[in-house]
Amino acid sequence: MINKEIGIPYYLQLASLIEEKINSRLWSEGEKIPSEIEMSRMCHLNRHTVRQAVDYLCVRGALLKVKGRGTFVAKSTVDFLEDKLSPENRFTDNVRQAGKRPDNRMLFCEQTPAPGHASRALMMAPGEPVFHFRILRKVDGKPFLLSDNYSPVKLLPDLDQQLSSAASLFEVYHKHYQMQPRRRKSTFKAGFPREDEARLLQINPGTPVLRVDNTLVASGLLLQYTQACYRGDLAVLSIEWEEDYPPAPG
Numbered sequence: 001m002i003n004k005e006i007g008i009p010y011y012l013q014l015a016s017l018i019e020e021k022i023n024s025r026l027w028s029e030g031e032k033i034p035s036e037i038e039m040s041r042m043c044h045l046n047r048h049t050v051r052q053a054v055d056y057l058c059v060r061g062a063l064l065k066v067k068g069r070g071t072f073v074a075k076s077t078v079d080f081l082e083d084k085l086s087p088e089n090r091f092t093d094n095v096r097q098a099g100k101r102p103d104n105r106m107l108f109c110e111q112t113p114a115p116g117h118a119s120r121a122l123m124m125a126p127g128e129p130v131f132h133f134r135i136l137r138k139v140d141g142k143p144f145l146l147s148d149n150y151s152p153v154k155l156l157p158d159l160d161q162q163l164s165s166a167a168s169l170f171e172v173y174h175k176h177y178q179m180q181p182r183r184r185k186s187t188f189k190a191g192f193p194r195e196d197e198a199r200l201l202q203i204n205p206g207t208p209v210l211r212v213d214n215t216l217v218a219s220g221l222l223l224q225y226t227q228a229c230y231r232g233d234l235a236v237l238s239i240e241w242e243e244d245y246p247p248a249p250g
Helices: 011-023 035-042 047-060 092-098 114-119 158-162 169-176 196-202
Strands: 063-066 070-073 081-085 102-114 130-141 142-152 181-189 209-218 221-231 235-239
Touching: 011 035, 011 047, 035 047, 047 063, 081 092, 092 102, 092 235, 114 130, 114 221, 130 158, 142 196, 158 169, 196 221, 209 235, 221 235
Parallel strands: 081 235
Antiparallel strands: 063 070, 102 130, 130 142, 142 221, 181 209, 209 221
16 A cells, blocks of 8 residues: 655556566456556556556556557566575676676775775774775666675775776686685675665665675785675575585495
């Protein structure tokens, strides 16, 4: 139902409700959905709001208007991708192994005094210089993940120059600094996007996101702290535990 107390535009709430019906297969691909008048009556919304929601989903490719016939389900809006969080995993490799096309866009990289949350995670004195860089990662051209990353300048001098021309962050660590980073710790938290996150990830403010904080270590040194924001409508995260299996019997 539409919640009129939370401040999220009604048309976006209705669009999310329609998407839920499509993704749960209550409305199947090719099925005609209720008319604007019917949905207006069902949801206690005016027709203009219903039309906004329908047009929004048509742009996303979830619905298709056919002149003189009505509006139909075009396809499920969900195309989940599993991101495997193992100690040495790499996002680009995961995407390629899934048969999809990765694209990593560096939004900015700057040297700045370490903010409190980054200095605590990296066990640095507050205000020590770090490189702060933001990366927007896409899968098949669709925004998937936004990350804010912090690395100590004293451990990684000229990292900003290396990142400007590199396709892979792990390749920079390996080839330029002779380091093999490993994931030391990850924490998970569900929530909703900030305004800038929703804009960059191309989602509405009511779409859930999964926040994952990661700390990388190399040769006993805390190398990078990352705050990642995954689209909740696209991402499935899995953790690969290291385990010694007993030999097969016989």
